[in-house]
Amino acid sequence: MAENNPFPGENNTGHFWDDNLRELQNPPPRWWMIGFWLSVAWWVLYSILYPMWPMPFETEDGEGYTKGILGWTSIKEYKQGVEQVQAVREQYDAQIADMTAEEILQDPGLTQYTLASSKVLFGDYCAACHGSGGQGNPGYPVLADDDWLYGGNLTKIAESITNGRKGAMTAHASILTEQEVDTLANFVVQLSEGGAGSEADWELYNAKGCQACHGAKGNGVLAELPNGDIVTVGAANLTDSIWRFRPGGYESAKHTILYGVNQVGVEGTRDAVMPGFAQLGQLDGKLTPDQIKMLTVYVHQLGGGQ
Amino acid sequence: MEYVDQPAAMDAIYAEAEQWHVNTGGETIHAKRIPGRWRTFKWVASSVWLVFFLGPYLRWDGRQAVLFDIPNRQYHLFGATVLPQDFWMLSLLLLFFAILLAVATALAGRVYCGYFCFQTVWTDVFTWIEEKLEGNPAQRRRLDAAPASFSKFRSRALKHLIWVLIGFATGFSFVAWFYGAGKLWSDFFVGEANAAVYASVALFTVGTYVLAGWLREQTCFWLCPYARIQGVMLDPTTVVPTYDEQRGEPRGRMKKGETEGNRSTGDCVDCNQCVAVCPTGVDIRQGQQEGCITCGLCIDACNSVMDKIGRPRGLVRYASLDEIEGKPVPAMFARPRVWVYGAILVIALSGIMYGFSTLAAIELKVLHERAPLFVQLSDGSIQNKYTLKVLNKSNDDLAVRISVDAPVPVVVVGAEEPIAAHHGQVTPAMVFVKVKRSDLDGESMPLTFVAEADLADGSTVTTPRESAFFGPRP
CATH class of the missing domain: 1.10.760.10 (Cytochrome c-like domain)
Known part of the structure; x- marks a missing residue:
C-alpha cells in the first residue's frame, strides 16, 4: 500500500478508508511524554521506597509483601501519632499526680485539662447511672445540682467515688x-x-x-x-x-x-447503692488514685460542688 | 437528489487543514525582540512582581508587614491580624479577583495572560537571559542545531544555572511570606529550617525552571485552565490585538519600482515580523486564536515596519471584531456587562472593607450545656450551665470580664474573676446562671453574654453573644 500512498509525507500508517480517511502516527506532545515517563519513574521509585508488592511467601513477621526501604507502615504512623499525644498528656498528668484536687482547681489551665480528659472516665464509669452530663436518672442522684446527701466538697466526693455509698x-x-x-x-x-x-x-x-x-x-x-x-x-x-x-x-x-x-x-x-470504684469487683480493673482525683474535680465542677 | 462528489468537495477542506499548524512543542519558539510601546508596557506590568520578591522585607510595627503564619494560624496584614475565624473575607477576596479577571477579559481580552501572568512574565525574563547569552533568534537556532561542543556546553550551562537561580529566588521569596524573611535567611542555609520549607523551595525551583525554561508557551496551550476559560469570555465587542484584514489584504511583498500609487496589494507587506516576535508562535493574521495571549508585541512589530515603509500604523492594533467589520461600536460604559461585573466588584470590595473595619479584638462563643439542659437546685431555683469560649485576637493577653444581660434578675457564678485570655488563643470558661423559678414564665428566655476587655492602647472592646436560658415547663 505504501507505494501508492495518495498522502505521502504526512506520516500516516498506510491504512485508508473511503479514499481519504487515514490513520496518522503523530507522536503525543513532548510535555505529555515527559509527564508519562516521570510518572513511570515515580512508580518505580515508590515501589522501592514504600510497601507495594504482594509476595507469595511470608517474611519473618508474617507479612507477605515487600517492605520498602523507608520502612513506612500506616500502623507505625498511627503509633507515632498516639505517642505524640501521650507526650503532651504526660506533662499535665505528671503535674496532676503531685497535686491535690484543691490545688488543681486553683489552676484554670489544669482544671480545663482535667475536665476535658475526665469526660472519658466519667463516660466509662459514671454516666451509665448518673447520665452523661450528671443529669441523673430515676433512682440515681443528679450530680449537677447542689444537693449532696453525703457532702459536696472535694473530700466527700472523693470518698464517695473511692468507697461507694449505700443508703x-x-x-x-x-x-x-x-x-x-x-x-x-x-x-x-x-x-x-x-x-x-x-x-x-x-x-x-x-x-x-x-x-x-x-x-x-x-x-x-x-x-x-x-x-x-x-x-x-x-x-x-x-x-x-x-x-x-x-x-x-x-x-x-x-x-x-x-x-x-x-x-x-x-x-x-x-x-440506693453505689459501688466503690477503688476496688471494683465486677468491672474490669479499678480506678487509680489519680483517676479518682480527676473525677472528683470533674464531678465537683458539674454544677453544685461545695 | 443530485449526487455530490463528496470526496472531491472534502479535498478543499483537507487542503486547508494541512495548513493548520498545532504547536505541540516539537520546535522551540525563539521570538524576536522589538522595542515598542507594548514591549515597554509589558516590562512595567511585569515589574509588579517585584512586590513578590521584595514584599517579605517590608516591616511594620517591629515585625514582617505581611506574614502568613500557618503554624500559629495568624495572618498579619500590616496593622491587622486575621485569624482563621475571619476567613470568610478570603472568599470575598477570591470573588473580587475572579470577577476582576472576568471584567478585564470581557473588555480587553487576556490582559492577565499578556502582562501579569507569572508564567508569561517568567518566560519573558528567561528568554531575555537566553538572548543576552546566546544571541538573537537566528543565532539561537544555529546553536540548537550545532553539534555538541565545549563552547556550546559552556554558554548553555551558564544559562541553565541562572534559570535555576531565578527558580530558587522564586521559591525562597514565596516561602518568606509564610516563614518570615529574616528567620528564613538565618535558618535556611545552615539546615535549620523544617522539611516543609526545603520541600517548598525545591518544588518552586524545579517548577519555575521547568515551566519557564522548558515548557514556556506549551503551558498556555496545554496546561493552563485560565487560558481556556478566558478564551470563552471574549465577545465581538472585546478589544484585542487584531489584524485589520480589510486594510491588509491582499497581502504581498513590496516589489522594486512599485509606488504607493500603483500597487495592487493591501497594506500588509507579508514581512512575517508579527509571527517572528510572537512568544507563543501564532500568526495574528489568522484572527483570534487560543495561542494568543494578547501581549501586543505583534502590534509593536507591525508598527515599526509600517513606520519604515511610510504606511500608517495600526494594521495590527487593539480593536474589537465589530470595529474591524465596520459595525457600530458602543462606548465601553454603555455595555450592561461592564455594569454587572462592576457591581459584583463593588459588593465584594465593600464586604472586605466591612470585614476589616469590624475586626473585633475579642470574640465570644457561648455553648449551652445540653445534658442536663437545666438543673433544679435545693432552694428551688433553676441553674443553667454554659461553656464560654473567648478568642483573643489582639497581640496582648487580656483580662476579659463577663456579664449577663437578662430580662429577669439572674445570679452568675463562675465569672466573678475576669478570664485570663491568652493572645491568639481560645480560652474556655465555665459559667453558671441561676434564676428564681418564680421569675421564669416560659420554658426558655433569651440571655445575652457580654465580654468586655481593656486593650493595651487604653480603649475598651465589648462583644455581646446571644444565648438562651432553659427551665422546666411552668
Whole structure:
C-alpha cells in the first residue's frame, strides 16, 4: 500500500478508508511524554521506597509483601501519632499526680485539662447511672445540682467515688399505721414546698425516730462540725425541693416510707447503692488514685460542688 | 437528489487543514525582540512582581508587614491580624479577583495572560537571559542545531544555572511570606529550617525552571485552565490585538519600482515580523486564536515596519471584531456587562472593607450545656450551665470580664474573676446562671453574654453573644 500512498509525507500508517480517511502516527506532545515517563519513574521509585508488592511467601513477621526501604507502615504512623499525644498528656498528668484536687482547681489551665480528659472516665464509669452530663436518672442522684446527701466538697466526693455509698431506711409498713404514713407523707411534701409543718407533724416525726437519720430540722444534717463540715448518714434532705427518688411528691414519699431503702427481703424497697470504684469487683480493673482525683474535680465542677 | 462528489468537495477542506499548524512543542519558539510601546508596557506590568520578591522585607510595627503564619494560624496584614475565624473575607477576596479577571477579559481580552501572568512574565525574563547569552533568534537556532561542543556546553550551562537561580529566588521569596524573611535567611542555609520549607523551595525551583525554561508557551496551550476559560469570555465587542484584514489584504511583498500609487496589494507587506516576535508562535493574521495571549508585541512589530515603509500604523492594533467589520461600536460604559461585573466588584470590595473595619479584638462563643439542659437546685431555683469560649485576637493577653444581660434578675457564678485570655488563643470558661423559678414564665428566655476587655492602647472592646436560658415547663 505504501507505494501508492495518495498522502505521502504526512506520516500516516498506510491504512485508508473511503479514499481519504487515514490513520496518522503523530507522536503525543513532548510535555505529555515527559509527564508519562516521570510518572513511570515515580512508580518505580515508590515501589522501592514504600510497601507495594504482594509476595507469595511470608517474611519473618508474617507479612507477605515487600517492605520498602523507608520502612513506612500506616500502623507505625498511627503509633507515632498516639505517642505524640501521650507526650503532651504526660506533662499535665505528671503535674496532676503531685497535686491535690484543691490545688488543681486553683489552676484554670489544669482544671480545663482535667475536665476535658475526665469526660472519658466519667463516660466509662459514671454516666451509665448518673447520665452523661450528671443529669441523673430515676433512682440515681443528679450530680449537677447542689444537693449532696453525703457532702459536696472535694473530700466527700472523693470518698464517695473511692468507697461507694449505700443508703439505708427502714421499711415502715409494719411499724406505722396507714394514718401515720399519710400524715408523714403529706408532711414531707409540705416541707419540700417551703412549708414549716405543724407541731403535731413534727411530734410524730420525732416520735417515730425519723430525726435519727433525717436530723432534727429534717434537712438530713445530724451535726455541724466547727470547720463547717456536716455529719450525715446519707438520709435525704426533706426541706429542699429536690427528691432523692423521682418523681417525688405524695405517692413517691409514701412508697419510700412504707418500703424503705435497701431493705433485704422487702419487696418494693428503694435501691440506693453505689459501688466503690477503688476496688471494683465486677468491672474490669479499678480506678487509680489519680483517676479518682480527676473525677472528683470533674464531678465537683458539674454544677453544685461545695 | 443530485449526487455530490463528496470526496472531491472534502479535498478543499483537507487542503486547508494541512495548513493548520498545532504547536505541540516539537520546535522551540525563539521570538524576536522589538522595542515598542507594548514591549515597554509589558516590562512595567511585569515589574509588579517585584512586590513578590521584595514584599517579605517590608516591616511594620517591629515585625514582617505581611506574614502568613500557618503554624500559629495568624495572618498579619500590616496593622491587622486575621485569624482563621475571619476567613470568610478570603472568599470575598477570591470573588473580587475572579470577577476582576472576568471584567478585564470581557473588555480587553487576556490582559492577565499578556502582562501579569507569572508564567508569561517568567518566560519573558528567561528568554531575555537566553538572548543576552546566546544571541538573537537566528543565532539561537544555529546553536540548537550545532553539534555538541565545549563552547556550546559552556554558554548553555551558564544559562541553565541562572534559570535555576531565578527558580530558587522564586521559591525562597514565596516561602518568606509564610516563614518570615529574616528567620528564613538565618535558618535556611545552615539546615535549620523544617522539611516543609526545603520541600517548598525545591518544588518552586524545579517548577519555575521547568515551566519557564522548558515548557514556556506549551503551558498556555496545554496546561493552563485560565487560558481556556478566558478564551470563552471574549465577545465581538472585546478589544484585542487584531489584524485589520480589510486594510491588509491582499497581502504581498513590496516589489522594486512599485509606488504607493500603483500597487495592487493591501497594506500588509507579508514581512512575517508579527509571527517572528510572537512568544507563543501564532500568526495574528489568522484572527483570534487560543495561542494568543494578547501581549501586543505583534502590534509593536507591525508598527515599526509600517513606520519604515511610510504606511500608517495600526494594521495590527487593539480593536474589537465589530470595529474591524465596520459595525457600530458602543462606548465601553454603555455595555450592561461592564455594569454587572462592576457591581459584583463593588459588593465584594465593600464586604472586605466591612470585614476589616469590624475586626473585633475579642470574640465570644457561648455553648449551652445540653445534658442536663437545666438543673433544679435545693432552694428551688433553676441553674443553667454554659461553656464560654473567648478568642483573643489582639497581640496582648487580656483580662476579659463577663456579664449577663437578662430580662429577669439572674445570679452568675463562675465569672466573678475576669478570664485570663491568652493572645491568639481560645480560652474556655465555665459559667453558671441561676434564676428564681418564680421569675421564669416560659420554658426558655433569651440571655445575652457580654465580654468586655481593656486593650493595651487604653480603649475598651465589648462583644455581646446571644444565648438562651432553659427551665422546666411552668
